Amino acid sequence: QAQLVESGGGLVQAGGSLRLSCVASGLTFSEYHMGWFRQTPGKERDFVAAFSRSGDLTYYADSVEGRFTITRDNAWNTVHLQMASLQPEDTAVYYCAAADRDTISISRPGQYDLWGQGTQVTVSS
Numbered sequence: 001q002a003q004l005v006e007s008g009g010g011l012v013q014a015g016g017s018l019r020l021s022c023v024a025s026g027l028t029f030s031e032y033h034m035g036w037f038r039q040t041p042g043k044e045r046d047f048v049a050a051f052s053r054s055g056d057l058t059y060y061a062d063s064v065e066g067r068f069t070i071t072r073d074n075a076w077n078t079v080h081l082q083m084a085s086l087q088p089e090d091t092a093v094y095y096c097a098a099a100d101r102d103t104i105s106i107s108r109p110g111q112y113d114l115w116g117q118g119t120q121v122t123v124s125s
Contacts, residue, residue: 022096
């Protein structure tokens with residue numbers, strides 16, 4: 001069955017960088033919009049970044065614009081999130097998600113059909 005598996009989380013000091021990866025299997029990757037979301041305890045899952053299935057459009061939350069970069073590699077069924085200038089407020093569980101809708105509100109978690117298990121990112125001050 002289709003699944004997404006994230007990796008790359010960890011502990012980093014403020015100002016540091018991390019690269020998250022998400023590998024998809026069991027689906028036709030190029031047909032899916034791919035997104036990254038994050039969640040902290042007791043809060044809703046927030047949009048971070050997304051890459052359209054057309055392969056030419058990227059979207060970012062205002063809070064990460066200019067610091068995070070999303071890329072996708074359809075040959076390897078992989079989407080990455082390069083995170084730089086990390087701050088303690090970036091601490092969260094980061095989730096990869098996939099959606100195959102023709103029309104999508106790409107920043108809304110409810111639009112996504114498939115989720116990974118999440119990877120913890122902790123930024124110390």
